[in-house]
Each structure stands twice: as C-alpha cells, then as structure tokens.
Amino acid sequence: MRVMLIANPNSTSQSDALVRAVVAQLRKVPDLQLLVRLTHRARHAEELVRGLRREDFAAVVVLGGDGTVNEVVNGLLGTPGTQPPAEELPVLGVIPTGSANVFARALGFDHDPVLAAQTLAGTMAYDLRRSIRLGTFNQRWFAVNAGFGLDADILAAVDRARQQGRAATPVRYFWASLRGWHRARRNPPQINVFADNGARTFSLEAIPLLFASNTNPWSFLGPLPMVTNPRNSFDHGLGLFGVSDLQGPAGLAGLMYLFGAHHFTRTRVVQFDDAQLVELSVPGHHRFQADGESQGRLHHVVLRSIPQAIEVFAP
CATH class of the missing domain: 2.60.200.40 (Tumour Suppressor Smad4)
Structure with a gap:
C-alpha cells in the first residue's frame, strides 16, 4: 500500500519525536510504502496532493489539525462540482496534532496522536473505511x-x-x-x-x-x-x-x-x-x-x- 503522509510542523502539538512515533505506528501496516511530506506555508498541503488518484497513492494521511485536513480535502477534490468520484481518490486518514482536532475526533479517533496513529494503522490494515459528506462554500470545501x-x-x-x-x-x-x-x-x-x-x-x-x-x-x-x-x-x-x-x-x-x-x-x-x-x-x-x-x-x-x-x- 502506497501512502503519503502530510505533516504540518507548525501544528500545535507536533514535533520531530512525535513524527517518528507516528511513523513507527503506521509502519506496522503490512506492505506499507510511506512517503512523508512536510508543509512549509499556507495551502502547501493543498498543492502537495492536487491531482492525486488512488492509482498514485492508496491513501493520504494528514498529521495535523483541521486546517491541514481542509487543505488536503481541497487539494484532492478540486473545484466543487467537478470533483472525481470518491472511489478514484486516495482514502483520507487523519492523525490529530492541532488544537481542537474536530474532524479526527468526530470520526472516533483519540485526541492523543500516538494512540490515534495506532488506531489508524489498524483501520488501514483491515481496510475499515466509510464514505462521508463534505460541505462546500462558494468554490471551496469544508469538513467541519x-x-x-x-x-x-x-x-x-x-x-x-x-x-x-x-x-x-x-x-x-x-x-x-x-x-x-x-x-x-x-x-x-x-x-x-x-x-x-x-x-x-x-x-x-x-x-x-x-x-x-x-x-x-x-x-x-x-x-x-x-x-x-x-x-x-x-x-x-x-x-x-x-x-x-x-x-x-x-x-x-x-x-x-x-x-x-x-x-x-x-x-x-x-x-x-x-x-x-x-x-x-x-x-x-x-x-x-x-x-x-x-x-x-x-x-x-x-x-x-x-x-x-x-x-x-x-x-
């Protein structure tokens, strides 16, 4: 399974040690091929995932808060009304390191990022996924x-x-x-x-x-x-x-x-x-x-x- 991990180093609780701990948990997924990309500016996450399809990466995992999730969602789906079908896009995974982390916690993940990564690794290994609704405003998407x-x-x-x-x-x-x-x-x-x-x-x-x-x-x-x-x-x-x-x-x-x-x-x-x-x-x-x-x-x-x-x- 090819997975891209998008990490926001400016997120509230993120650190080099935390990234290493999260990666260690994700590597427990059998046959995982992990590419880690760090964001460096506003909407950089959006640029990193724009145009990706499931044939490129089976999943995109966000290590960040709700703002980073928003960027990844907008990058993957593009302009509302012209978005690809959900089954053509990488499956979205989230590990919370923001301040509120509403999206991840509403999905059922723990607020603690290492525990959330452990849970996410299990859901990836057993392919536990669901389709969800998203909101749009004008020409952009929101998740929360x-x-x-x-x-x-x-x-x-x-x-x-x-x-x-x-x-x-x-x-x-x-x-x-x-x-x-x-x-x-x-x-x-x-x-x-x-x-x-x-x-x-x-x-x-x-x-x-x-x-x-x-x-x-x-x-x-x-x-x-x-x-x-x-x-x-x-x-x-x-x-x-x-x-x-x-x-x-x-x-x-x-x-x-x-x-x-x-x-x-x-x-x-x-x-x-x-x-x-x-x-x-x-x-x-x-x-x-x-x-x-x-x-x-x-x-x-x-x-x-x-x-x-x-x-x-x-x-």
Whole structure:
C-alpha cells in the first residue's frame, strides 16, 4: 500500500519525536510504502496532493489539525462540482496534532496522536473505511464547520494570540468568545439565512450568530464535546445553529448553549438539521471562517452538503 503522509510542523502539538512515533505506528501496516511530506506555508498541503488518484497513492494521511485536513480535502477534490468520484481518490486518514482536532475526533479517533496513529494503522490494515459528506462554500470545501460572525471573530482572535507565541488553549477560546460576544452585542453582523433540507425550508433575517456544521460535535472545549445539533453527522446534511438575540442574560445563555450548557434556556436558540443548501449574507463584509481558518471578509456565501464526497479510514 502506497501512502503519503502530510505533516504540518507548525501544528500545535507536533514535533520531530512525535513524527517518528507516528511513523513507527503506521509502519506496522503490512506492505506499507510511506512517503512523508512536510508543509512549509499556507495551502502547501493543498498543492502537495492536487491531482492525486488512488492509482498514485492508496491513501493520504494528514498529521495535523483541521486546517491541514481542509487543505488536503481541497487539494484532492478540486473545484466543487467537478470533483472525481470518491472511489478514484486516495482514502483520507487523519492523525490529530492541532488544537481542537474536530474532524479526527468526530470520526472516533483519540485526541492523543500516538494512540490515534495506532488506531489508524489498524483501520488501514483491515481496510475499515466509510464514505462521508463534505460541505462546500462558494468554490471551496469544508469538513467541519463554517460561518460568519462570532465564531469567525473568535478564531481570528485566537490566531492573533498564536502568532504572538501563545497557546490555543480551551481557556483562551472561552475568553475570546466572551470578548467576541460583548463586541457582537454592540455591533451584531445581522446575518440573513435561507436553508433547504428537501422537506422544508427555513429563513431568518438579521440574526447575530449562525454557523453550519458538518460534524457532531461541532467542536471541542478541551476534552469536552460541544454539541449544538445532536442529529448531525457525516451521514446527514449540514446542521445550522444560531442565537436570535445576544442581548441580556438570555443572550448570554444562548452563547453558553453554544458551549454545551444545554441546561440554560433554549428561548433564543435557532436550529435546523440536514440542510442541503444554505445561503448566508451580511450587510457590508464580515469575517467568514471554514474549518477553523479565516477565509477573509465576505458578503455572501452559498453552502451545500455533498454526499459520498470522500472515503475516510475510521474505526
């Protein structure tokens, strides 16, 4: 089996010793031929895998976080609507070394990269794989979540802290969320949303917080899964979660619901499941994020859920 390992040396927990430990686990797969490639800049992983087919490599394994997974997915599939069939692409494997690692953990892998590598080696040896849905926004793919407003602002704040040498800890995410909530109360992004799941439609105007997730949970706060749409999974369409008003104690309670505190009120919580098509727009331009990476300031995006987009190794 020919396998390409894409390693992001800038990922949160990655080190030379960890790469060696991971490679040692993967080499337990019978007849493995492993090529290790390191990324050196933004979207380098995307370039390394662009145009690969299963006849070139049976699998591509990502040693990195959700941002690196996003790059590899976009490199393998290319422009939405013109992507090859999943069976023609290398099977995707993931070993988490990022800060949240939502994609790998939602697939059932341990947060510890060596344990995850051990599990991945077993799934590769026994060819345990499944087809999953992916999301698209405009002309790109996402695997975990995407949205305007508060979540994009939170990620931008954490990214700034990481550029200053600070760790992306759960506490930092939490305080960034509180600061973002205070800013959003003063100047909410006023997101307009339309969604269709094939059975019914949903629309709302000027909502201050709304994002789409392709996984359940939508993220993790350290070891704690954060669930907003319990019915969501890689087998269903996108789950939408929003808060209709951020003002006052009920608005704060809605924000806490985002972090899994479901015993708070649901009064201002907005949920919609299995969306196949979602349109989001904002007055002016606001930050938009996909898979934890800033996509710049946008005005309008169209999200779609694509079934059987890629095959992944999963326990």
